[in-house]
Each structure stands twice: as C-alpha cells, then as structure tokens.
Amino acid sequence: MNEQQAMKPYVIGLDLGGTNAVFGIVDARGEIKATTAIKTQQYDTAESFVQASVDALQAIIDQVGGIETIKAMGIGAPNGNYYNGTIEIAPNIKWAHDCIVPLAKMFSDKLEGIPVAVTNDANAAAIGEMVYGVARGMKNFIVITLGTGVGSGVVVNGQLVYGSDGFAGELGHVTMVRGEEGRSCGCGRKGCLEAYCSATGVARTAREMLSTTTKPSLLRDMKPEDITSLDVSIAAGKGDELAKEIYEFTGKMLGEACADFATFCSPEAFIFFGGMVKAGDLIMEPIKRAYDNHVMPIFKGKAKFLVSGLDGASAAVLGASAIGWEI
Amino acid sequence: MNEQQAMKPYVIGLDLGGTNAVFGIVDARGEIKATTAIKTQQYDTAESFVQASVDALQAIIDQVGGIETIKAMGIGAPNGNYYNGTIEIAPNIKWAHDCIVPLAKMFSDKLEGIPVAVTNDANAAAIGEMVYGVARGMKNFIVITLGTGVGSGVVVNGQLVYGSDGFAGELGHVTMVRGEEGRSCGCGRKGCLEAYCSATGVARTAREMLSTTTKPSLLRDMKPEDITSLDVSIAAGKGDELAKEIYEFTGKMLGEACADFATFCSPEAFIFFGGMVKAGDLIMEPIKRAYDNHVMPIFKGKAKFLVSGLDGASAAVLGASAIGWEI
Numbered sequence: 001m002n003e004q005q006a007m008k009p010y011v012i013g014l015d016l017g018g019t020n021a022v023f024g025i026v027d028a029r030g031e032i033k034a035t036t037a038i039k040t041q042q043y044d045t046a047e048s049f050v051q052a053s054v055d056a057l058q059a060i061i062d063q064v065g066g067i068e069t070i071k072a073m074g075i076g077a078p079n080g081n082y083y084n085g086t087i088e089i090a091p092n093i094k095w096a097h098d099c100i101v102p103l104a105k106m107f108s109d110k111l112e113g114i115p116v117a118v119t120n121d122a123n124a125a126a127i128g129e130m131v132y133g134v135a136r137g138m139k140n141f142i143v144i145t146l147g148t149g150v151g152s153g154v155v156v157n158g159q160l161v162y163g164s165d166g167f168a169g170e171l172g173h174v175t176m177v178r179g180e181e182g183r184s185c186g187c188g189r190k191g192c193l194e195a196y197c198s199a200t201g202v203a204r205t206a207r208e209m210l211s212t213t214t215k216p217s218l219l220r221d222m223k224p225e226d227i228t229s230l231d232v233s234i235a236a237g238k239g240d241e242l243a244k245e246i247y248e249f250t251g252k253m254l255g256e257a258c259a260d261f262a263t264f265c266s267p268e269a270f271i272f273f274g275g276m277v278k279a280g281d282l283i284m285e286p287i288k289r290a291y292d293n294h295v296m297p298i299f300k301g302k303a304k305f306l307v308s309g310l311d312g313a314s315a316a317v318l319g320a321s322a323i324g325w326e327i
Numbered sequence: 328m329n330e331q332q333a334m335k336p337y338v339i340g341l342d343l344g345g346t347n348a349v350f351g352i353v354d355a356r357g358e359i360k361a362t363t364a365i366k367t368q369q370y371d372t373a374e375s376f377v378q379a380s381v382d383a384l385q386a387i388i389d390q391v392g393g394i395e396t397i398k399a400m401g402i403g404a405p406n407g408n409y410y411n412g413t414i415e416i417a418p419n420i421k422w423a424h425d426c427i428v429p430l431a432k433m434f435s436d437k438l439e440g441i442p443v444a445v446t447n448d449a450n451a452a453a454i455g456e457m458v459y460g461v462a463r464g465m466k467n468f469i470v471i472t473l474g475t476g477v478g479s480g481v482v483v484n485g486q487l488v489y490g491s492d493g494f495a496g497e498l499g500h501v502t503m504v505r506g507e508e509g510r511s512c513g514c515g516r517k518g519c520l521e522a523y524c525s526a527t528g529v530a531r532t533a534r535e536m537l538s539t540t541t542k543p544s545l546l547r548d549m550k551p552e553d554i555t556s557l558d559v560s561i562a563a564g565k566g567d568e569l570a571k572e573i574y575e576f577t578g579k580m581l582g583e584a585c586a587d588f589a590t591f592c593s594p595e596a597f598i599f600f601g602g603m604v605k606a607g608d609l610i611m612e613p614i615k616r617a618y619d620n621h622v623m624p625i626f627k628g629k630a631k632f633l634v635s636g637l638d639g640a641s642a643a644v645l646g647a648s649a650i651g652w653e654i
Binding site for chain 1 (some may be wrong): 497592
C-alpha cells in the first residue's frame with residue numbers, strides 16, 4: 001500500500017457531455033480500470049452535480065485502492081478553460097449555461113486536494129493521442145474531431161496550444177467560404193469549416209445535393225429533413241454514388257483547410273477523430289488528395305494523415321484522463 | 328577583461344538579404360554597438376561569402392573587445408532552417424539557389440566555435456519583438472511582415488513555432504480567395520494572402536482598381552506598370568480617395584486573415600512590421616475593423632493590434648541578433 005501511494009498509478013478522467021458525465025479510472029498505459037456515470041442534466045446546480053459525481057466516484061476509487069492511488073483528475077468539457085480550471089457559458093449544460101463554474105477547484109476540494117485540470121473535449125482528444133494513441137512521440141500535430149461540431153487540438157513543441165486566453169484551437173471556425181454565400185454556422189458567422197464538415201454539415205450537404213441534382217441515390221428514399229451523416233455513411237458503404245460525392249465534397253474542404261493549417265505549424269500529422277472517420281478511405285482519400293493539391297510546395301508529402309488510435313467508446317474518457325498525467 | 332569574458336555581453340546579428348549582408352554587434356538591451364556590411368552576391372560560393380564575412384566582422388569584433396565578448400550569432404535569411412542551421416534553395420542568393428548551405432556550422436567554425444543559429448527573416452523579426460520590442464513579456468503573439476512578400480513568425484507559450492520541419496509560420500500563404508479567380512502567387516498556387524497584401528500585391532490592387540473604376544486619382548498620372556506600394560502610400564498620405572480604398576481592401580483582407588489565425592493560437596497581439604505599416608491608421612484601422620467584424624465572438628476584443636517596436640533601419644539585424652540570446 002505504501003509503495004502504491006508513492007507511485008500513484010492512476011488518474012481519473014471525466015468526459016462531461018450534454019447528456020452523460022462518464023468517469024473512468026485509468027492507468028499509465030491507457031487501460032480503464034473502472035468506470036461509472038451520472039446524468040449531467042439531472043442536477044440544477046454545479047454543487048449538486050459535483051456532489052453526485054463524487055458519490056458515484058467513491059465506489060470506483062475504492063475498487064482501485066482508495067484516493068491515495070490517484071495522481072490527478074482531467075476533465076474534458078464544452079467551453080473548458082485550462083488556465084482558469086473553469087467551464088464558461090456552456091450552452092448545453094443547464095447548471096453552466098449562464099455562468100462560469102470553477103469545476104477544477106470544486107472537484108479538487110472534494111477529492112482530498114488532488115490536482116484537477118479542465119479543457120475542452122478536442123484538446124483532451126489531442127492529449128489522449130499524445131499519451132496513449134497514434135501521436136506518441138510526436139511533438140507537432142493537429143487532432144481534428146468530426147462530430148456534432150468540428151473541434152481541434154493543436155500540439156506545438158510537445159505542448160497543447162491554449163493561447164493567451166485558454167480558448168485556442170478552434171480550427172472548426174476558420175472561414176472556408178467568404179461572403180454572403182457562406183453557410184450559417186452555430187457560432188453566428190458564415191462559411192466556417194464546421195458548417196460544412198461537421199455531422200450536421202454533411203447532412204446539409206446531402207440535402208443540397210439531393211435538391212440540386214437528379215442523380216439516383218438511396219438517400220432519396222428518406223425524407224430530406226430526416227437524413228443524418230450516419231445515413232450518408234451507410235449509403236456510401238453500399239456504394240451509393242451520391243453519398244460518395246458528399247464525402248468527396250467534405251474531404252476536399254477538410255484537405256484544403258489542412259493545407260492552410262500546415263502554414264501555421266507544419267505538423268508531423270493530422271489525426272482525425274469521430275464518427276465520420278469510420279467511413280475510412282471514403283473520407284480520408286479525398287482529404288489527402290485535396291491536401292496534396294493545395295498545400296505549399298515546401299510542405300508537400302511531409303504530413304501524415306492518421307485516424308485516431310483511441311477506442312471510440314472510451315476515447316473521450318481516455319482523452320480527459322490524459323490531462324491528468326500532464327498536470 | 329575576465330569579467331567581460333564571463334558575461335559575454337554581446338551577440339552578432341546577420342541580416343542576409345539578396346543584395347546586402349548586414350552585420351551588427353548588439354547588447355542585451357538591443358543597442359547596436361558596431362556594424363559592417365558586404366555585398367551578398369559578390370561571391371560565387373558559400374565558402375568565399377563566409378570568409379569575406381568573417382574578414383569584415385573581425386574589425387567590429389575587435390572594437391567591442393574580441394571574440395571572447397560574443398555569446399552567439401543569429402542569422403535571419405531567406406529559407407533559413409532553424410533545426411538544421413541551413414539555408415535551403417534560396418532563389419535570390421546565387422551561392423544558395425540550388426543547394427543546401429550549412430551556414431550556421433560554417434560561421435561557427437570560423438568564429439572559434441560560438442553557437443550560431445539560422446531562421447527566416449520573419450521568425451527573426453518575431454524573436455526581435457520578444458527580446459527588444461513591443462512583445463516583451465508576451466508568450467503568445469504573431470508578427471506579420473509586410474514587404475516584398477508577406478511573412479510571419481508565430482510565438483506560442485513563449486517559443487517560436489518551427490513545426491516538424493523548421494518551416495512553420497508561412498501565414499502569407501493561407502488561401503484567401505479559393506478557386507480559379509484567386510490571384511497567382513509566387514509560391515505557384517492561387518489566392519494566397521501574399522498575392523494581395525505584399526507590396527507587389529498592393530501595387531497589383533492599384534492597377535486593378537485604376538482599370539475597373541473611373542475615380543480620379545493621383546495614381547492616374549503614372550504609367551500603371553510603374554506604380555509601387557510606395558506610390559500608393561504617398562498618394563494616400565495626400566488624401567487620395569482611390570489610394571485609401573486600396574488600403575481599405577488590403578486591410579480588410581489582412582483583418583479577415585487574422586480572424587482565422589486567432590482560431591489557431593488566440594494570440595495576445597498581432598504585430599505588423601514593414602514599409603506598408605508606415606501608413607499608420609490608413610492600414611491599421613481597416614485591419615482592426617475587419618478583424619472585429621469577422622473574428623469568433625469568443626475572441627472578440629481580446630487581441631491587440633500593434634506596430635513593430637523595432638527601429639526600421641536596423642530591425643532586421645536586431646531580429647537576427649535576438650536569435651543569439653535564445654540559443
């Protein structure tokens with residue numbers, strides 16, 4: 001027990017989503033030793049959420065030998081601010097949608113003072129890749145998460161880029177289509193990468209292509225407003241030509257964006273994470289092709305294009321826990 | 328003398344341009360103690376260039392008390408690679424246009440083994456701002472150099488971003504106008520920021536505006552092909568409306584580009600450097616206005632827009648010398 005105390009072999013990861021708050025206790029190799037979860041929205045205040053979290057955590061902390069075995073805790077959360085240990089005005093969490101919650105301090109106070117750090121989920125994914133995934137040993141890379149939105153985590157010189165305010169790495173919001181013809185984005189502006197390449201962006205591309213072409217497609221059997229990116233993925237998997245064109249369009253835009261990102265930090269790799277990546281070459285090949293066609297000659301052929309090495313189901317918890325090793 | 332040896336109070340800076348190679352010996356406050364220069368293109372080989380440089384340097388090194396007082400040397404050069412200490416395929420230098428020259432090692436060998444580092448001129452400018460200029464105390468900022476081209480140096484967590492290959496920080500080559508209507512750029516692609524916002528880009532904007540409008544302008548007194556960015560600056564200074572519109576157009580594009588850059592590293596400041604910046608508010612106001620109109624809400628009002636704090640005439644040498652303190 002004393003030896004275990006000295007080593008502190010575990011970290012806690014919390015993937016805080018709009019629906020579930022999932023906790024895992026993780027070892028240095030990225031093996032999840034125990035997990036638990038509570039409902040994020042079942043609580044009216046941050047205090048009651050944290051108390052319920054700690055109550056649920058107690059059982060799994062006991063399983064691994066008590067709080068003495070825990071080095072630190074990492075939290076991946078929407079609008080997480082690493083510098084302040086807060087989540088700030090997170091629209092989808094009712095106890096944090098109109099305020100700044102000092103979540104790191106609140107958890108630390110209830111967990112015998114262990115260090116706790118917070119960042120957003122895409123940054124957590126980037127640290128997860130560096131600690132347990134395909135970016136082990138890399139010092140310069142970019143993780144791009146393709147989900148409801150398009151997120152990113154940028155690592156330069158082996159350190160996550162938090163910027164002057166803790167909110168750096170919002171590459172989903174570079175402008176890809178300038179002017180009034182750009183699609184409206186959730187951030188209030190027009191033409192952002194996210195408006196085209198997120199899951200909702202892909203569904204929107206599907207609806208646009210269905211209405212502007214007469215090409216036959218399995219997607220025509222559905223009500224346009226019901227189509228999701230998953231339907232596009234299933235249709236593409238069956239060889240549907242229109243669905244493949246949707247991936248071609250999406251991949252081209254991602255590849256062109258990555259060509260711009262290269263001018264910034266010339267990463268060793270771009271690592272893609274999220275449901276859409278399961279389409280494999282259908283999305284990755286158009287990305288690589290567009291990158292090669294658009295990147296500056298000096299960067300051509302240098303960057304790798306990789307798919308996340310973290311297991312999908314537990315990736316978010318692993319990513320969050322990885323922050324714990326970096327504190 | 329022994330005390331001076333221990334302190335090593337000076338660094339050498341070399342601003343290696345296509346015409347002149349300017350050397351300065353600089354103290355820690357950024358004061359230039361002695362300078363000399365040779366013609367870059369007067370030599371057929373890198374060896375003869377380095378030998379002539381060292382011969383010229385000897386006199387000013389002696390002035391400050393000998394090589395024992397020199398801590399290190401920094402070189403700002405086109406296509407300078409920090410990781411390798413080389414300049415690589417530099418089109419405008421005849422002894423380096425088709426080869427890789429290990430310039431750092433060559434100088435170090437002739438200067439009693441003092442450490443020598445090389446980077447490109449925009450990166451040198453960024454380190455210069457951090458060591459002697461307006462970025463003192465900042466850990467996250469971007470320097471944008473507006474000259475023959477548009478260069479950039481990006482500092483994250485107090486470190487210059489060199490990327491995986493030493494060539495990061497080429498923000499002049501993000502794509503601002505996509506597709507075939509983008510202006511041709513010197514890098515071989517289309518629509519780069521540099522094609523619009525460099526000195527030659529500004530002159531090109533002038534010619535375009537003169538031919539597509541009938542607005543009276545002082546610039547109409549010149550042959551279109553003779554117009555330079557300096558002429559635009561002079562005309563704007565005299566209140567010429569068309570010249571002001573050219574700055575408006577240029578500043579708008581720079582401001583929109585900076586809004587994209589903010590998503591990457593959320594810098595504390597954007598620092599502008601180069602001849603065009605002398606136009607002051609005529610260029611800085613449109614940049615700030617476009618930034619405010621285009622940046623993500625989360626970053627709005629946070630970044631400063633500054634003009635370089637380095638004296639124009641000696642800025643390049645100071646920037647190069649600053650690398651010496653960082654080795």
